[in-house]
Amino acid sequence: MxxxxxxxxxxxxxxxxxxxxxxxxxxxxxxxxxxxxxxxxxxxxxxxxxxxxxxxxxxxxxxxxxxxxxxxxxxxxxxxxxxxxxxxxxxxxxxxxxxxxxxxxxxxxxxxxxxxxxxxxxxxxxxxxxxxxxxxxxxxxxxxxxxxxxxxxxxxxxxxxxxxxxxxxxxxxxxxxxxxxxxxxxxxxxxxxxxxxxxxxxxxxxxxxxxxxxxxxxxxxxxxLSLRMLHALHEHQDPVSLKLYGRTYEIKFEEVFKNKSYQRRQNFGIYDKGQLVTDGALAGYRREPNEAVGIFVNGAGFIFSNLRNLHGDGCVKWKITKSFRHHKKESEDVNKATQQRAMEALEVHGFNLEGNTFTVGTWDNVNLQFVEPSGEIKRRFIAAAVLFAESTGMINLPKDAQISESNVMITDETEAELEGELFEHDFDLSSIISNIQGSGLTYSQAIIRDFHLNLVCLEDKHFVILNGISGTGKTKLCLLYANAVYGKPLDAVNPYLKVIPVRPDWTDSTSLFGYYSALEKRYVRTPFLNAVLQAIQEGKPMFIVLDEMNLARVEYYLSDYLSAIESRQSVRLHTEDHITDVPKELHIPNNLYVIGTINVDETTHSISDKVLDRAFVMTLSDVDLDQFWELVGTKYRTVLQSEWVLMKQLHEKLSHFDLHFGYRTMNEIIRKLYANFQLPEEIRLNKAEAVDRVIAEKVLPKIRGDERVEPLLEQLVEWTNSSFGDHSVSLAHLKRMKGELDRYGATQFWR
CATH class of the missing domain: 3.30.930.20 (Protein of unknown function DUF1054)
Structure with missing residues (x-):
């Protein structure tokens, strides 16, 4: 050497x-x-x-x-x-x-x-x-x-x-x-x-x-050994029957997917005769730092269990210890009441209780397998989690649900290290990208990076506007990003994310900041004001999404906010001494992130320069159908290949005229086509007829214009005729629209 x-x-x-x-x-x-x-x-x-x-x-x-x-x-x-x-x-x-x-x-x-x-x-x-x-x-x-x-x-x-x-x-x-x-x-x-x-x-x-x-x-x-246990749980994907309060439901499991480097997630839905009652997920944590299982219902985590508790000699019972935490003043009373309801619900449904613990299964350390079938263990897990959600008021079986974001059940020593009620933010871009790209939705790294930079580059002002055609995932991107900052999956309930639909009758700042009612002698609060006050009180990043913000004139209702973030002055709310729950003046905190989504059509207002000067404007109109197709479930790709080819051809023709549709429309089209495939063969539409009808129902209604769309209509008439034949529903609509264009110089789908 x-x-x-x-x-x-x-x-x-x-x-x-x-x-x-x-x-x-x-x-x-x-x-x-x-x-x-x-x-x-x-x-x-x-x-x-x-x-x-x-x-x-x-x-x-x-x-x-x-x-x-x-x-x-x-x-x-x-x-x-x-x-x-x-x-x-x-x-x-x-x-x-x-x-x-x-x-x-x-x-x-x-x-x-x-x-x-x-x-x-x-x-x-x-x-x-x-x-x-x-x-x-x-x-x-x-x-x-x-x-x-x-x-x-x-x-x-x-x-x-x-x-x-x-x-x-x-x-x-x-x-x-x-x-x-x-x-x-x-x-x-x-x-x-x-x-x-x-x-x-x-x-x-x-x-x-x-x-x-x-x-x-x-x-x-x-x-x-713990990974063997996780594999045994995730390997089971067959539907499971679930009986709660005398009613029988069906749990349907989806494919296991990689959520993060050390996390695997299996989503499930609970159905009552085909109607979705609630959804959830079985999360497998391969390193957090130990291996664990988490059960989510309706976006909230209800059960977390360290798999190493099953290690030992012989057969070890899988026992879950539960407790509830509530963060309001009356927390102790609420905890006791919720705990009692949950215990009673478990007992009524046949769970064996030992103090504050219940058993979901048994692991055999000799034969390295569960004693009970994996499907039975998952059924017990999900049954308990649903009963906990019902006990907190998050869902109601079968009564109307009243969602409570402040009640979350905590079960096991691992909760504090996993999800539970702990919301710790992290603006590390690598982690955010990993979380978003693990969601199964179509966003490029470039879009995520640009959105992140636009939101965080200014320390004292966070205002971004997302522009683009309907269905390109503008609102979904906001939800994903906010949850990624807190390390949560897309469907998690995030108390630091508020989506506020804008109404056309918003004409001044009271729509955002509320007003003092002299008649009622109280301050009328709004969701926006509540979110700002929460951001001030808790000091954590608060994301507010103003959905379809240009349905009203933005410079009217957003004027006080724009002035406040530019001048760093407070917003005057009221002058009443007896109002104690709302301050007289409100300072916009640095941890407030405001994101607006806009669509540009005849039902919306243009955005003034005053607003544009104070915001970063991103456009999300590119639709990557190839990547979208790769991310849809295997069950769709297997049976809808020919339909997909037709829809992609149509999308390409429309995109040349900037009239293409987005991911939402394509997703709904695929779901309808798949639902048709599941019908008995004797009543099912053939593939071409199904595509023809869904085009007439989901795509053509958005086509309108003057002589500039004439080449498109000519192409579509020829394409539908060759693809679906003379009796095509879409062809009939297109011929009518082409005739109206020739006669009047303009056309639309609606008569």
């Missing part, structure tokens, strides 16, 4: 040449060292020969080819790839893609060090400090490490003393950082003499790392 030659290869400035030299000269040395290590010590550690070998070679080879490709050469010019080389042993014997990195050997050029380390990501160490008990046991592990074992973190590549590790981990949790950690030996290049020296150091380090290696190996085993 020639360390000078290795360092020279790692230091080459040209990226392509550096990667080539490292592949040819450095990686073979590492491979030989690892092979020699395994062969030398297989007698002491037989598992060495069973471990898989991971290397840096694929990345090196890809970067080398990209650096030589004119299309990518410039962006690879200053790459750091190839300035290090490594090889590692990994134990891949665990189930469900769980991997334990046993030993990593590498040469690191910028640091001029050879590293013999055991690497780990943040999550096993986060679990190590999750509870006081865990932290106490982990402290013993760290204390038992020899002084020769060094600890490095990828956060600025700093080294930590043993007594600094746990405080540093706690700081990472607080700051929402998740760095990697490396335990082992770090040798300067100047101190490297021979291959034999490295082999001896590898063996010495291997033995010295035993305490942390044993802990991480055990943690990997626990993680894999």
């Amino acid at each position: 020639n360390i000078q030659q290795i360092e020279e290869a790692l230091s080459i400035s040209d990226t392509a040449l550096r990667c080539q030299r490292v592949l040819d000269e450095v990686q073979p040395v590492l491979r030989q060292l690892m092979d020699d290590f395994k062969n030398k010590h297989e007698a002491e550690v037989p598992k060495l020969l069973d471990y898989s070998v991971n290397t840096y070679e694929v990345t090196l080879r890809t970067t080398m080819h990209d650096a030589r490709n004119p299309n990518y050469a410039e962006q690879k010019r200053n790459s750091d790839i190839g300035k290090k080389a490594w090889i590692e042993l990994a134990d891949k014997s665990y189930s469900f893609q769980t991997e334990f990195w046993v030993l990593n050997l590498g040469f690191y050029g910028p640091e001029r060090k050879c590293k013999i380390v055991l690497p780990t990501n943040f999550y096993p160490l986060w679990e190590a400090i999750r509870t006081k008990g865990n932290e106490k046991e982990f402290a013993k592990v760290i204390e038992s490490l020899p002084e020769e074992i060094e600890i490095q973190t990828s956060d600025k590549d700093i080294f930590l003393n043993k007594d600094e590790l746990i405080p540093f981990l706690q700081k990472c949790v607080s700051e929402k950082k998740k760095p990697w950690f490396y335990f082992g030996t770090f040798i300067d290049f100047d101190n490297l003499v021979s291959s034999e020296q490295i082999l001896d150091l590898m063996w010495t380090t291997w033995n010295r790392m035993k305490p942390i290696k044993d802990y991480l190996e055990q943690e990997t085993s626990r993680h894999a």
